[in-house]
Amino acid sequence: MSDDKKSHNEHYETMVVHGDHVLDPATGAVAPPIYPSSTFAFKSADQGAELFKDPTEGFIYTRIGNPTTHILCDKIAMLEGYSHALTFSSGMAAIHAVITAYAGSGDSVIMSDTVYGGTNALCRNTMPRLGIDFRWVDCTEIDDVENAIDDTTKLMFVETPANPTMKVIDIEAMSKICKKHNIKLVVDNTFQTPYLQKPKQFGADIVMHSATKYLSGHGDLVAGLLCFDKEDFEPLFHILVDTGGILSPFNAWILLRGIKTLHVRMDRHCENAQKVAEFLEDHPKVDRVWYPGLKSHPQYELAQKQHTGHSGVIAFEIQGGREAGKKVMDTVHVCTLAVSLGDVDTLIQHPASMTHSSYSDADMAKSGITPGLIRVSVGLEHPDDIIDDLKNALDKI
Numbered sequence: 001m002s003d004d005k006k007s008h009n010e011h012y013e014t015m016v017v018h019g020d021h022v023l024d025p026a027t028g029a030v031a032p033p034i035y036p037s038s039t040f041a042f043k044s045a046d047q048g049a050e051l052f053k054d055p056t057e058g059f060i061y062t063r064i065g066n067p068t069t070h071i072l073c074d075k076i077a078m079l080e081g082y083s084h085a086l087t088f089s090s091g092m093a094a095i096h097a098v099i100t101a102y103a104g105s106g107d108s109v110i111m112s113d114t115v116y117g118g119t120n121a122l123c124r125n126t127m128p129r130l131g132i133d134f135r136w137v138d139c140t141e142i143d144d145v146e147n148a149i150d151d152t153t154k155l156m157f158v159e160t161p162a163n164p165t166m167k168v169i170d171i172e173a174m175s176k177i178c179k180k181h182n183i184k185l186v187v188d189n190t191f192q193t194p195y196l197q198k199p200k201q202f203g204a205d206i207v208m209h210s211a212t213k214y215l216s217g218h219g220d221l222v223a224g225l226l227c228f229d230k231e232d233f234e235p236l237f238h239i240l241v242d243t244g245g246i247l248s249p250f251n252a253w254i255l256l257r258g259i260k261t262l263h264v265r266m267d268r269h270c271e272n273a274q275k276v277a278e279f280l281e282d283h284p285k286v287d288r289v290w291y292p293g294l295k296s297h298p299q300y301e302l303a304q305k306q307h308t309g310h311s312g313v314i315a316f317e318i319q320g321g322r323e324a325g326k327k328v329m330d331t332v333h334v335c336t337l338a339v340s341l342g343d344v345d346t347l348i349q350h351p352a353s354m355t356h357s358s359y360s361d362a363d364m365a366k367s368g369i370t371p372g373l374i375r376v377s378v379g380l381e382h383p384d385d386i387i388d389d390l391k392n393a394l395d396k397i
């Protein structure tokens with residue numbers, strides 16, 4: 001599609017398929033080209049010097065910018081509704097970049113108290129060594145959030161729905177607080193993807209993704225993304241270029257391919273997960289199910305406002321705690337016993353001993369990560385097969 005043929009009133013699904021990619025002018029290739037080149041020749045010494053003054057005007061060196069990753073940046077920025085995006089070697093590299101871009105020694109950061117275990121480890125163990133004070137708050141409690149903020153606070157980081165308990169945070173309410181105190185609001189949108197939740201509409205300044213998950217969708221790469229408007233470009237770009245945690249052009253290309261089917265996959269993840277969640281909720285050996293599409297979810301009303309679907313991750317607690325959970329995970333065979341989420345394959349795991357094992361016992365208890373909690377990322381197999389597999393495993397405890 002050439003630029004003049006592009007409509008700006010396209011449906012979201014059309015944007016997911018086409019993105020901002022203009023057909024390769026040299027060949028007409030419909031799939032974007034992969035540019036593996038680490039370096040790019042200058043037309044003259046003067047042009048090289050000019051590019052170093054403004055690297056966004058062309059290509060110099062792949063750590064600074066690459067044509068394939070730029071296609072991905074344009075696409076994800078457009079899908080999230082921002083003007084800019086940057087790609088990172090992993091979700092963790094993206095989180096590290098956004099925190100170091102805005103907070104340094106003597107500053108504080110408000111952290112939602114339930115986040116992915118790797119984010120917890122980064123912000124409890126590694127980053128405090130730089131002199132940053134991380135303040136862990138239950139962001140469903142507005143007064144607690146307000147009370148945690150002072151003049152040193154530069155950033156708020158929330159993950160919603162939270163991994164693994166599916167706690168939903170009110171982005172609009174957080175944004176109002178952040179704007180009042182002149183704090184950047186960062187939302188980890190990994191679980192929802194822009195197809196099901198657009199944090200910008202609710203006032204988020206920056207959206208972060210572990211694109212390893214639903215955006216890629218096939219469990220075949222590790223990648224991170226940040227989406228934001230122009231004013232945030234300089235600080236984030238410099239951290240990426242200086243620390244070098246870039247995404248390779250090849251992985252950018254796989255991710256572009258994955259995103260083309262995002263809407264179709266996400267619709268089916270939502271449909272399958274709703275069926276599995278309803279099955280689990282009715283099962284006599286299951287004590288509690290956490291899925292924002294169930295009326296029993298504590299933030300069900302908020303989830304209806306903030307999501308257009310509830311994605312594919314479910315947490316549930318079974319009778320018999322940790323030992324019973326181990327039995328279930330060792331019995332299933334349609335579900336794969338593995339960490340990560342958002343793949344076409346259904347993945348099942350035990351947060352307390354696996355993804356969230358970086359939490360102290362006290363922090364786990366505060367965040368609701370109980371010893372008996374199991375997390376399942378519902379894939380795209382036939383839902384009856386997933387349900388039969390879980391039923392068979394639950395019958396054995």
Ligand SMILES: Cc1ncc(COP(=O)(O)O)c(C=O)c1O
Nearest residue numbers: 090091092116163190210212223
């Ligand atoms: C919600 C969330 N954020 C961030 C990350 C980290 O991403 P990555 O593993 O791509 O570094 C994960 C990984 O599981 C996650 O689930």
